[in-house]
Each structure stands twice: as structure tokens, then as C-alpha cells.
Amino acid sequence: xxxxxxxxxxxxxxxxxxxxxxxxxxxxxxxxxxxxxxxxxxxxxxxxxxxxxxxxxxxxxxxxxxxxxxxxxxxxxxxxxxxxxxxxxxxxxxxxxxxxxxxxxxxxxxxxxxxxxxxxxxxxxxxxxxxxxxxxxxxxxxxxxxxxxxxxxxxxxxxxxxxxxxx
Amino acid sequence: xxxxxxxxxxxxxxxxxxxxxxxxxxxxxxxxxxxxxxxxxxxxxxxxxxxxxxxxxxxxxxxxxxxxxxxxxxxxxxxxxxxxxxxxxxxxxxxxxxxxxxxxxxxxxxxxxxxxxxxxxxxxxxxxxxxxxxxxxxx
Numbered sequence: 001x002x003x004x005x006x007x008x009x010x011x012x013x014x015x016x017x018x019x020x021x022x023x024x025x026x027x028x029x030x031x032x033x034x035x036x037x038x039x040x041x042x043x044x045x046x047x048x049x050x051x052x053x054x055x056x057x058x059x060x061x062x063x064x065x066x067x068x069x070x071x072x073x074x075x076x077x078x079x080x081x082x083x084x085x086x087x088x089x090x091x092x093x094x095x096x097x098x099x100x101x102x103x104x105x106x107x108x109x110x111x112x113x114x115x116x117x118x119x120x121x122x123x124x125x126x127x128x129x130x131x132x133x134x135x136x137x138x139x140x141x142x143x144x145x146x147x148x149x150x151x152x153x154x155x156x157x158x159x160x161x162x163x164x165x166x167x
Numbered sequence: 168x169x170x171x172x173x174x175x176x177x178x179x180x181x182x183x184x185x186x187x188x189x190x191x192x193x194x195x196x197x198x199x200x201x202x203x204x205x206x207x208x209x210x211x212x213x214x215x216x217x218x219x220x221x222x223x224x225x226x227x228x229x230x231x232x233x234x235x236x237x238x239x240x241x242x243x244x245x246x247x248x249x250x251x252x253x254x255x256x257x258x259x260x261x262x263x264x265x266x267x268x269x270x271x272x273x274x275x276x277x278x279x280x281x282x283x284x285x286x287x288x289x290x291x292x293x294x295x296x297x298x299x300x301x302x303x304x305x306x
Contacts, residue, residue, distance in 0.1 A: 026268020
């Protein structure tokens with residue numbers, strides 16, 4: 001699995017399966033935010049995030065059990081154990097909900113929160129890629145990666161502000 | 168105000184940080200296992216937060232629409248996808264393509280629901296995003 005990322009070829013272009021997976025996952029995010037937003041409006045943002053994480057934990061257990069039942073149980077090559085800090089992604093995920101709830105309710109509103117969030121997300125991602133932070137492979141983006149990002153960001157900002165100005 | 172702006176940028180950085188950590192965990196385990204830990208650890212953090220903020224079970228919870236309950240199940244697949252993608256594409260391209268999918272689907276959803284605020288501008292955004300996805304495929 002990790003073999004696809006090793007080697008000296010440097011950043012490669014994404015294949016159609018990866019593009020499709022990312023676009024589908026992004027669509028799932030739209031549905032997830034719709035669902036969590038519905039719960040947040042009906043109860044509180046914290047409770048919405050709490051239930052999302054609780055339901056998510058239960059569903060992940062079910063899926064892992066299903067995978068485990070279907071998996072080939074033969075001997076496997078041992079893999080290096082993950083460092084303990086790698087288990088902490090859920091903390092920053094949970095914190096995101098709290099922080100963005102505060103910002104959405106400020107004068108920045110939803111439009112400002114989304115635009116700033118997008119900026120923070122992309123800037124840190126570029127820093128992570130360029131430095132190979134947190135045990136991931138270092139990769140300098142290709143010129144077309146940067147152009148692609150710029151076009152996606154510009155299009156996203158257009159959509160965000162079109163909605164914001166109409167609201 | 169400056170603090171709110173910094174917090175807004177910070178909330179986006181937290182998304183990237185979380186995805187990077189989950190991706191690292193997936194390298195040693197699997198994408199689905201990283202998604203499990205993401206949700207379990209997040210849940211453990213949110214229980215005390217919910218207790219401080221009020222209660223673990225607000226009165227309105229019981230009457231919530233069924234769709235309000237499925238976000239977590241969708242999130243499991245979303246986080247696992249991110250963990251699968253990030254070692255392959257890197258943080259920036261993964262984030263960019265996920266945002267592309269999010270925006271394209273949300274415009275489609277708005278059209279389906281008959282919400283068409285400044286449609287021309289939004290469609291221009293869609294064209295730019297599609298062009299960006301096309302560019303990512305080029306050498």
C-alpha cells in the first residue's frame with residue numbers, strides 16, 4: 001500500500017481513480033455538513049459534533065468487523081507501529097467544530113469562515129508537503145498542481161461569495 | 168476582529184492537521200482504522216466539552232429528523248478516503264480535490280433544491296473548479 005508513494009519519481013499526477021475518489025469524498029462532505037448542520041440547528045453544535053463522532057465510531061467498528069470477517073487471515077508482514085501522536089487527529093477534528101462555530105457566529109459569518117478556513121487549509125497543506133511534516137513524504141508540488149489549486153480556490157471563492165452576497 | 172480572522176484561518180489549519188495525522192496513522196494501520204481512531208478520540212474529547220456546555224442529551228435530540236443522525240456514518244467514509252488519498256497525492260492536492268468535490272456537489276444540490284443565488288457567478292466558479300481538476304491531471 002505504501003509502495004505507491006515511495007520511489008524517486010517525485011510527485012506524479014493523480015490517476016482517474018484517485019480523482020474520482022476525492023470528488024466523491026468531497027460530495028460526501030457536502031452531505032455530512034448538511035446532516036450535521038441539521039442536528040446543530042435542532043440541538044447545539046457541540047451535541048451535533050458529539051453525535052456525529054459517536055455514530056461514526058460505531059459505524060467504523062461495524063465496518064472494521066466486516067473487513068476483518070472477510071479478510072485473509074494468513075500471516076502478514078509486520079508493519080512498524082504508528083507513533084502515539086498519530087492517534088490524535090480526532091482532537092484537532094473535534095476542535096475544528098468548536099472553533100468554526102465561534103467564527104461563524106462572529107461578524108465574519110459563514111462566507112468569511114469558509115473563505116478563511118479554505119486559506120488556512122491550503123497554506124498549511126503546502127507547508128506540510130514542502131517539509132514532509134508529521135512522518136509523511138516530502139513533495140514539492142508540480143507546476144500544474146499549483147495551477148490546479150489556484151483554479152479550484154478561485155472557483156470556490158466565487159461560489160462562496162456569490163452565495164454570501166445573496167443571503 | 169483580528170482574532171476572529173486568525174481563528175478562521177486556524178480552523179482550516181486544524182482540518183489539514185487532522186488529515187495529516189490520520190494519514191500518518193493509516194500508513195501504519197489502515198485507512199478505516201485511522202477513521203475509527205479519529206472518531207473515537209474526537210468523541211472522548213467532546214464528551215467533557217458537551218458536559219461543560221450543558222448536557223449530553225439535549226431535550227430536542229429525540230425529535231431530530233433521521234437525516235440529522237447519519238452525518239457520522241458519512242464522516243467515517245469521508246475521513247477514511249482522506250487517509251487513503253493523502254499518502255498518494257500529498258496534503259495540498261488531496262485538500263484541493265476534496266474541496267472541488269464539495270463545491271461541485273453543493274452547487275448541484277442547491278440547483279436541485281431550487282436555490283440559485285447569483286447563478287451565473289456560481290456557474291463560473293464551477294467552470295474554474297472543473298478546469299482546476301483537469302489541470303491536476305496534466306503533466
